[in-house]
Amino acid sequence: MSTAQKTRTALVIGGGIAGPVTATALHKAGIQAIVYEAHAELGEGIGGGLALAPNGMAALDTIGVGDAVRAAATPIAGTRMAIDGKIHELPSLAGVEPLQIVGRGDLHRLLRERALEAGVGFEYGKRLIEATETADGVEARFADGTTASADVLIGADGVRSTVRTLIDPAAPGADYTGLLSFQGYVDAAPDLDVEPGMMTFAFGKRAYYLYWKQADGRLTWGANLPSKTYMSLTEARAIPADKWLRRLRDTYRDDTPGHLLADRTTPDTLDITGAIHIMPPVPHWHTARVALVGDAVHAPSNSTGQGASLAIESALHLARTLRDIPNPATAFATYETLRRPRVERITKRGARTNRKKTPGPLGRKVMHATMPLFFKLMNFDKVLGWEQRYRIDWEAPVR
Structure with missing residues (x-):
């Protein structure tokens, strides 16, 4: 394949959230994708639940799985803050759907089912150890001795990403x-x-x-x-x-x-x-034929309520850029330009919130005194509206 030809095939490393969504979006974009998961079976090691923000749910609607996720989730329309037992009502954002809380296992299952329905293949027990790029594609080598080749490789392998270190051995960890x-x-x-x-x-x-x-x-x-x-x-x-x-x-x-x-x-x-x-800022999101998506490149703390939603957004944008830009390296660079400012801004918000989770006796007294005034003066729409109202126009061409 020359660099002027359209991307037609992709290897997606990681079968959690970002991987199946990326593969499904790639199929929607006309690119054949196979997901390679290190664990031996679906759901190994999964526990707890996670939040999907309105922007994340809108992105799931784009690939046709939003309603299935809503059916398995608990909607949260309102929030409160309690400090030493005293309750403060938090403002709500008008005009968006509730936060959806869904079990990780349920979400993984639903995303896999939708991906299979779209034509995505899955291979389990495939732990990536090496990726070799050529002028025409990329070859992945797995710990079991098998290999696979495609036009591009996408690392959706989480905060401990192997693909991230293959792109840049000096890349920061989580x-x-x-x-x-x-x-x-x-x-x-x-x-x-x-x-x-x-x-x-x-x-x-x-x-x-x-x-x-x-x-x-x-x-x-x-x-x-x-x-x-x-x-x-x-x-x-x-x-x-x-x-x-x-x-x-x-x-x-x-x-x-x-x-x-x-x-x-x-x-x-x-x-x-x-x-x-x-995740701290990752200097290098991609090479000529390998790119990162989801927690492998941007993992805000759970304080943001945006981790999974941002991963899903990025998966769609990555597929759009590969759909519309023939040169993979240019497509990946465009994808990074589209995503880096948004994800790093939200990650910084999460870091600030984390520092407030253990305020101590003096900190709690200050919070008691200032919280009512803070909520009264806070422009909730300005603070969070840009995050939750974000929508991806799938049909719009990427240039």
């Missing part, structure tokens, strides 16, 4: 935020009366947490446990769940309803979801 993440599930009770469709962000005396009611009536809560020691997901899950529960119960013992949520969570209803990461 930063640890100092927080470990857990998600628990408890039955509703009179002393745990939570309004449906409402999410509460709570600043406890020792740690931040959040909680909401699922469509089935159970309460879900997420804990952000401060930890100076970094732990990988594998390391965190090697510790028995009942030991983590003892630590969570001690951390939230003076918080309401934090202590109730922690006390009523059992080892069977606790998901250990691992360290919370945030």
